[in-house]
Amino acid sequence: MTHETAYAPQNAWKTYTQQEENNQGKDIFALARRYLDFLSQCKTERETIAYVQKKLTEAGFSLDFSQNAAMRPLRGKAIFAARKGRLPLGQGIHLIAAHVDTPRLDLKQRPLIEQAQVAQAKTHYYGGIRKYQWLARPLALHGVLIREDGETVRLTLGENPHEPVFTIADLLPHLAQKQNTRTVAEAFEAEKLNLLMGHCPASPAGEEKCQEPIKSQILQLLADKYHICEEDFISAELQAVPAGPARFVGLDKGLIGGYGQDDRICVFTALEAFLNVQEPEHATAIIFWDKEEIGSEGATGAASRFFNYCMEDLSSAWEPQTRLSHVLLSSMALSADVQAALDPDYQDVHEKQNAALLGHGPCFSKFTGSRGKYGASEADAEYLGWLRSLFNAQNIPWQIAECGKVDQGGGGTVALFLAAYGLRVIDIGPAVLSMHSPFEISSTVDLYATTQAYTTFYKA
Ligand code: MN
Ligand code: MN
Secondary structure (H helix, E strand, C coil): CCCCCCCCCCCHHHHHHHHHCHHHHHHHHHHHHHHHHHHHHCCCHHHHHHHHHHHHHHCCCECCCCCCEEEEEECCCEEEEEECCCCCHHHCEEEEEEECCCCEEEEEEEEEEEECCEEEEEEEEECCCCHHHHCCCCEEEEEEEECCCCCEEEEEECCCCCCCCEECCCCCHHHCHHHHCCCHHHHCCHHHCEEEEECCCCCHHHHHHCCCHHHHHHHHHHHHHHCCCHHHHCCEEEEEEECCCCEEECCCCCEEEECCHHHHHHHHHHHHHHHHCCCCCCEEEEEEECCHHHCCCCCCCCCCCHHHHHHHHHHHHHCCCCCHHHHHHCCEEEECCCEEECCCCCHHHCCHHHCECCCCCCEEECCCEECCCECCCCCCHHHHHHHHHHHHHCCCCCEECCCCCCCCCCECCCHHHHHCCCCEEEEEECEEECCCCCCEEEEHHHHHHHHHHHHHHHHC
């Protein structure tokens, strides 16, 4: 730790190579490769929670809260886990929260239509997307359908190179003259985000009876292969997501590109850290919520009572004599979510001294919100002071930023839902470029630095 009078965030690549050179470099890329596999595999909240639950189970976590390492999933879309510390629960827990949902295109409940010689699936977008980014690119379908007999049919179509993909056609430039004069908000209509599903009409015998031979053929294929019918789409959650794996970006592999890094980079790093620290001082916990991208409402979102119920059961199993409010008021949390990285080509939307830089470690956000911190839960200076000193002592690179210039826009996280319990909480996570796009970009070294930071928090 230096005692200079001026402050500037440190470049994490320099921090780590200065420290241990080659060995640390190997660790950085080994972690990144595991992260690429995770990102490529987990593209929906259900897939992410299944991954987390599997890892926790392998690490010995039990559904029984009387055990020292316990977990509780909720409807396959949220999960809580906790590990007993050396200190009593009354001294508070160290908790990291993140969200498992990501912007995407959900299929409508009656999605299938046929027009102009193609069958299409109508979509309803989820979360904040820039609609044009989803056009003319390969998309995969992930999700579940619940049949009338109660059977769950799991679908993942378009990830295996041998499988077909889906796509949304875009207008050709030759005929886009009128569209080119509109604003971006007006030019791309949500009702035109229709997935190409098929093109071959049903056999002639069927065609005679059938108004929509291409749609019929699609339904026939689905019936043959998955034993599902059109009504099954009504009780389904099917998501169109970018097809294909996450990749390193750049000649030096210094960047990671992939769908859903907001907020799966925090899910991955928080879980790594949580599992790394096997004998913590304070009890440790993770909670991964769904629905953050649409306001955190719903049974599996952060605004629900799920965390409260888990903590009630945990404290009555581990330390019934201590009041839950006492446990919560003594606890510390990190709201692990990504921050907008300074965009090299749109630097004017940022205020540079308070912008997050790729490769400078996880980024604190003291508050989120918009228009005069409206809607924010602001962390207190004391908590930030304690964390800064904790990370400096371990030489972990970190930085602090706001999301863009004041009055430029803004956003929110799950921090305020945790702050409602009176525990100390602050946002901290890696910087991301192209946030909410089908191919988000993070820094390979920030993945490593963030894992180190979360691990240090759990050990503290
Ligand atoms: Mn997020
Ligand atoms: Mn987001």
